[in-house]
Amino acid sequence: MPFERPDLIALIDRAQADMDSRLDGAPWLRRRLLAVLARMQGGVAHGLYGYLDWLALQLMPDTAEVEHLNRWAGIWGVTRKAATKAASYAVFPAAAGAVLPAGTELLRADGVRYLTLADVAEHEGQVRVAIEAAEAGLAGNAGAATPLQLAAPVLGLEARGVSDGEITGGADEESDAGLRARLLTRIRKQPSGGAMRDYVAWALEVPGVTHAWCYPGEMGRGSVTVRFCMDETYADGIPHPDDVARVQAHIEGLRPVTADVYVVAPVPYPVDLDLRISPDTPRVRASVTAAVWAQLRREAEPGGVVVISRLREAISLAEGEEDHVLLSPAANLHLATGRMAVPGSITWEDSDDE
Known part of the structure; x- marks a missing residue:
């Protein structure tokens, strides 16, 4: 039989009945001291029942709130996927001898900020520099040839440039629902040293990956093909080459040494x-x-x-x-x-x- 938490009125009535059983049965007046004490006792008990009710939810990983969910995940070795920063390259027209310093701030039209990652000198009338979003998250992702502008003037450089290729790799921190789903999968399906489900779990550990599938033997005997999607990052969910490379690199560090692993986009x-x-x-x-x-x-x-x-x-x-x-x-x-x-x-x- 499921436990039913008593409400405040029931707890007050219990306290009054308990007191009445130990007294002479005198009538309960509204302003009687014992009536006040019964209400106080009922209120305290109601708070304790509420805490126990909340605590019962934290005792199970499928209902635990964020703090206890993180503890459950840590016990089972499942780590919440952190937010990641988008990165790419940017190109700016430049005069001979100009240098674009590391840490230079670039702005997108909507105000998203990027930082240059190295000192780069002019070459053939332009500078091409690696850039990274200043803030982690999906907002840093952008298409190829996205207009960028220097936040402050740099000697010898034009103020306006563009991204050289897509700006990819940005992902938000994993949601509670995503972490809980991976945790429950880890509990229900134990690692098996390279079974199909292991490759799916490894792919899902990469920030931004929302679905993954494993196809053993598709490329020949001893091969394993992994495909995945990034539904929160791209409109069609199809990952880009940089995303494929990240998942491939992650799985390479975990796969059995004898497996020939191919990570490809659908x-x-x-x-x-x-x-x-x-x-x-x-x-x-x-x-x-x-x-x-x-x-x-x-x-x-x-x-x-x-x-x-x-x-x-x-x-x-x-x-x-x-x-x-x-x-x-x-x-x-x-x-x-x-x-x-x-x-x-x-x-x-x-x-x-x-």
């Missing part, structure tokens, strides 16, 4: 929909789009199957949708090895068409 396979909905309004279209793509991303897996009935279900559950017809695709999509479904485009058919 190949995106855009899924386009031809759809008719009712009522066909901008709000319903937005609701349907969010619901159907969330469903696709939730079940996407390299080499997996896109189940059309699941997409139809997601569309039906979208807020405001009353009826729909999914014209295309009409059957389940079986993806080739390494290909993973990502959101494509939606063609909205006129609801009056037949």
Whole structure:
């Protein structure tokens, strides 16, 4: 039988009954001293019951709050993934002999700051310098050729430059939900010296990685192929080459010496929909789009199957949708090895068409 925490009124009534059992049964007046003492005792007991109720949650890793969750994770050797800083290179036009000092602050148009990592002299009319975001987190990531500006003038350099390639590698600190999921996986699935689940767990230890899959023997006997996604970092979740290199380097330090490990990014396979909905309004279209793509991303897996009935279900559950017809695709999509479904485009058919 589950334990039921008594409420404050019940505790006060218990205290009064306990006192009454030891006295002559005189009536309980509102302003009687014993009535005040009973309320005080009930209030103290109510606070203690509340603490015990909270403490019971901390005794189990699946309900523990952040402080005790971190302790549970530490006991099982699971470390919360720290926030990481985005990094890349930047290029600025420069006069002959100009030098860009290390620690120079660069600004993005939205105010995100980057710092140069080395002293770099002009070469062929420009300086190319390694940069790193001043603050860790997803906000530091940016696309190739992102405009950057010197926060303060540097002799011989133009104030405006661009990133040389994508600025990648930034990730936020792992959430409590992410840490808890990895902790429960560690408890339920013990390390096995290089089993499939070990490679998945190792990949998930890298900041920014949200899903991972392992395919033994795909590249030949003794080989292990690992694919992963970064749903919180990129719109389609597909990692970039720098991300692949980081995961490869991490696994290399943990894998069995005899394993031939290949870490690769899934190949995106855009899924386009031809759809008719009712009522066909901008709000319903937005609701349907969010619901159907969330469903696709939730079940996407390299080499997996896109189940059309699941997409139809997601569309039906979208807020405001009353009826729909999914014209295309009409059957389940079986993806080739390494290909993973990502959101494509939606063609909205006129609801009056037949």
